[in-house]
Amino acid sequence: MERDERDxxxxxxxxxxxxxxxxxxxxxxxxxxxIWRATGDQNAVDDLAQETFLRVFRALAYFDARARLSTWIYxxxxxxxxxxxxxxxxxxxxxLDEDEDxxxxxxxxxxxxxxxxxxxxxxxxxxxxxxxxxxxxxxxVYAAIDGLDYPTIAAMLGxxxxxxxxxxxxxxxxxxxxxxxxxxxx
Amino acid sequence: xxxxxxxxxxxxxxxxxxxxxxxxxxxxxxxxxxxxQLLYSRIDKTLKQNSVWEPPEEFVETVVRRAAPAxxxxxEPPRIVTWDVVYGTVLALLLIAVMYFGIRVAAxxxxxxxxxxxxxxxxxxxFVSFWVTRRALR
Numbered sequence: 001m002e003r004d005e006r007d008x009x010x011x012x013x014x015x016x017x018x019x020x021x022x023x024x025x026x027x028x029x030x031x032x033x034x035i036w037r038a039t040g041d042q043n044a045v046d047d048l049a050q051e052t053f054l055r056v057f058r059a060l061a062y063f064d065a066r067a068r069l070s071t072w073i074y075x076x077x078x079x080x081x082x083x084x085x086x087x088x089x090x091x092x093x094x095x096l097d098e099d100e101d102x103x104x105x106x107x108x109x110x111x112x113x114x115x116x117x118x119x120x121x122x123x124x125x126x127x128x129x130x131x132x133x134x135x136x137x138x139x140x141v142y143a144a145i146d147g148l149d150y151p152t153i154a155a156m157l158g159x160x161x162x163x164x165x166x167x168x169x170x171x172x173x174x175x176x177x178x179x180x181x182x183x184x185x186x
Numbered sequence: 187x188x189x190x191x192x193x194x195x196x197x198x199x200x201x202x203x204x205x206x207x208x209x210x211x212x213x214x215x216x217x218x219x220x221x222x223q224l225l226y227s228r229i230d231k232t233l234k235q236n237s238v239w240e241p242p243e244e245f246v247e248t249v250v251r252r253a254a255p256a257x258x259x260x261x262e263p264p265r266i267v268t269w270d271v272v273y274g275t276v277l278a279l280l281l282i283a284v285m286y287f288g289i290r291v292a293a294x295x296x297x298x299x300x301x302x303x304x305x306x307x308x309x310x311x312x313f314v315s316f317w318v319t320r321r322a323l324r
Contacts, residue, residue, distance in 0.1 A: 024246045032239030057253040125232040144233035172197045183225050
């Protein structure tokens, strides 16, 4: 942890409200972005981001000073987002050990003509993303956030960097399988 | 290179060093793989262009207000030095003292090889103790 971060944490622990405001201001945007990308639910972001910071303040005394404060806060945001997905019944978990066929999405691909007729490529990608398992989608969308590097994502998800790269690679391939046909028809 | 191999490289974050020339050569000649390359670049572009969340104006104030009770009740940080660590340290120092005097007695009464073995064993014991203590403190 850098000296500034250490000082900020110390002041928050002493009950300094300005320091607490500074902590929230510094990390709010990224916390909200992580939650938004993970849940895809813009209406829930405000509440879940607030919940993240409440948990941060409650656990701040136990924060390991050797870790990076930002990574620790984003990890809490990620866990809150996953809890939200689980509660809303949208979390689909699969084993990494499954064979390649099993890694492909289980839902049938939509009719390419129907998609292409009414939607732009961006929409095609978003629809495809919504159909791939969370396990692959989450690293994929996190990797696209400016300011989140692989080691940070790996720490947030509690996985080695190599596994994160594999999940992103497989996620992209699934996405290609999902939308490739429709894309080629454009 | 075959289309499957090229498309696998395209799905990676960066093309494997040493394969770049072969991948580009294949892409020059294969329209299907160029299409896949375009698809991956559109996927990347779409993922990147999703907006960043902007907190509402009153967000910081609301959070700090809601956190106020928790902030007043923040417990003391856990103490790093506990009695377990103190006892462990005292025990380790006693062991080192016993080993030191034991080796001095051995040196006075045993052959040179035995003394070397005793010193190596002592060094190994110290190293293992240090490593185990360090892990425990983490």
